[in-house]
Amino acid sequence: MKRNIILIGTMGSGKSHLGRNLAEAKGWQFVDTDRLLERRYNLPIAQVYEKLGEKLFRAAEREILKKVCLYHESVISVGGNFPIDVRTLRYLQRYAYIVGIRAANYRIVKRVNRRIGKRPTMDYDDVGGFVESMLQVWKPLYRKCDLVIDTTYGRTEDLIDRIHEVIEQDGIVFKKRRPLTGGKRREKSSNSN
Template sequence: MEIKRVFLVGFMGSGKSTLGRRLKHEMSWNFLDLDDVFEEKFQTTIKQYFADYGEDAFRIAEKECLHDVMHLENVIIATGGGTPCFFDNMEVMNKNGLTIYLKLSVETIISRLSSGKNVRPLVADKSGDELYNFIDEKLKEREGFYSQSKVIADAEILSVDAYVNIIRASSDLSS
């Protein structure tokens, strides 16, 4: 069975969107950021949606967006950091494509988030120890979901070429 879609999963700041854009060029596939799909569909920012409706409503709407992209082929999809952790999202992604968990340490995530915290609703008001503790706790909560991915990748060391090889090898193995 040829792989037709790749889902990049991992904590916010793990590089899913950046890697997805680079894989798009290397593989000549399409790339979608599920956050962008959400904002286009609901005509608002995720931050504003969170403020207006709360996280529970956001997660329901996010699931809807995930299902909206399931028919697409030759696509790399960067999911939101919480996407795999709600409803049956992880199971749906595993059944419909190759899931790759971009695994990073808490310290690396903090370093990456430091410059863009204000656009991330879950961490916008946190700094220092509070930010570390929040990320550490959330990562521990989510690890069980992320680890259900078909591939667990050390995102601190792998190159784009390594990911391309993983995707191609996984496609060959499933044939």
């Protein structure tokens, strides 16, 4: 039994776009770990990275991942600034169905160039070269995902249908959120008086 669907992959692969739409289709919440880091530090993600440096940035990202993987019925998009290490990926797989999101080099370059300065680790002087080396580093991680989706040519609706289809074929069941009962709400509010 899983709690969530976690989307991992390189920056510019389309995780946030697909994740928002997948969450809406399922009636689940959407969580973007980069946005959580931005809220925590009250800075854009590139400035969070500058402020913390790579080592502390990765530690902060891991801390957020450990919290969000305990959510229920969430589609979680993990920042693509760094590949997830295998140990973290195994931890996430205990709680979530992992979908690797990838795209062709040229598509990632195009997406990244639309948001110059927004991605903390990107070398904007050689986007093509950076993307190519980033794809090589991510390659072994995609092999460890429960499912890999390529967003290069697919329509969002078709990609979502494919994810639902494979999850159903794999017999994956997701733990439901427990709704708060009216009695529990009243108890909480009466105790706070």
